[in-house]
Amino acid sequence: MEAALVSAATGALKPVLEKLGALVGDKYKRFKGVRGDIKSLTRELTAMEAFLLKMSEEEDPDVHDKVWMNEVRELSYDMEDSIDDFMQSVGNEDSKPDGFLEKMKNSLGKMKARHRIGNEIHDLKKQIIEVAERNERYKAREVFSKAKNTTVDPRALAIFQHASELVGIDEPKAEIIKLLTQGASTQEKMNLVSIVGSGGMGKTTLANQVYQDLKGKFKCRAFLSISRNPDMMNILRTILSEVSG
Numbered sequence: 001m002e003a004a005l006v007s008a009a010t011g012a013l014k015p016v017l018e019k020l021g022a023l024v025g026d027k028y029k030r031f032k033g034v035r036g037d038i039k040s041l042t043r044e045l046t047a048m049e050a051f052l053l054k055m056s057e058e059e060d061p062d063v064h065d066k067v068w069m070n071e072v073r074e075l076s077y078d079m080e081d082s083i084d085d086f087m088q089s090v091g092n093e094d095s096k097p098d099g100f101l102e103k104m105k106n107s108l109g110k111m112k113a114r115h116r117i118g119n120e121i122h123d124l125k126k127q128i129i130e131v132a133e134r135n136e137r138y139k140a141r142e143v144f145s146k147a148k149n150t151t152v153d154p155r156a157l158a159i160f161q162h163a164s165e166l167v168g169i170d171e172p173k174a175e176i177i178k179l180l181t182q183g184a185s186t187q188e189k190m191n192l193v194s195i196v197g198s199g200g201m202g203k204t205t206l207a208n209q210v211y212q213d214l215k216g217k218f219k220c221r222a223f224l225s226i227s228r229n230p231d232m233m234n235i236l237r238t239i240l241s242e243v244s245g
Contacts, residue, residue: 010052012076017045019083041079041125048072048132071131075124082120169206176210 020042024035052069179193195203204225211223222242224235 010049012073012080013045013049013052016076016079016083017042017049019080019087020045023083023086037121037125041121041128044125044128044132048128068131072128075127075131079124082124086120169202169209172206173209173213176206177213180210180214 020038023038024042052072176193176195180191182191195207197203208223211221215221215223220243222239224238224242226235
């Protein structure tokens with residue numbers, strides 16, 4: 001479904017970009033008044049197309065991105081209609097109308113078409129920018145709301161608790177280090193030691209102090225605090241980052 005949305009949005013943009021490219025070509029070089037807006041609009045749409053292509057790599061775009069993709073698609077259709085109307089109104093520059101009145105009528109028609117496409121390009125550019133800004137604005141609010149409502153696992157905070165705040169940490173730390181290192185020179189297997197106790201006793205801080213004392217003895221090491229609702233991908237990324245750092 002998400003891939004279809006991205007494909008529909010990029011598919012609608014492609015012909016618009018091609019036709020905008022034609023409008024700044026030699027055939028329409030006389031319409032200098034709108035060329036600046038056309039080039040600016042082309043740059044904006046090219047950036048949007050690149051963003052959409054990047055978004056196609058995401059497995060699940062959020063709801064704001066989906067709404068934005070639909071808006072981009074609808075605006076693309078409007079732009080294509082406006083460009084088609086302009087091209088049809090201007091007609092073929094090589095045609096030479098007969099008679100003074102026909103020439104005047106032809107010139108006035110082209111002036112009206114140029115004025116209309118200028119206004120429409122300006123309005124469409126404004127709408128495109130508004131759509132992009134609105135998407136960014138509401139996505140920023142969503143990120144802020146998530147950050148505001150995120151609960152911090154108290155065990156994660158314990159990692160930063162200073163050891164001096166805990167009474168009698170040296171003795172249990174030495175005991176755990178002894179359990180972890182005993183027989184290390186004669187055997188290859190790991191030693192596993194569990195630290196158990198009631199909440200708030202300083203288990204995480206104790207484990208961190210043991211880690212700080214022993215980490216220099218290992219080429220690969222990592223220290224993680226796992227929350228009650230772990231994100232396994234983040235955990236694996238953190239482990240990879242620490243052991244490769």
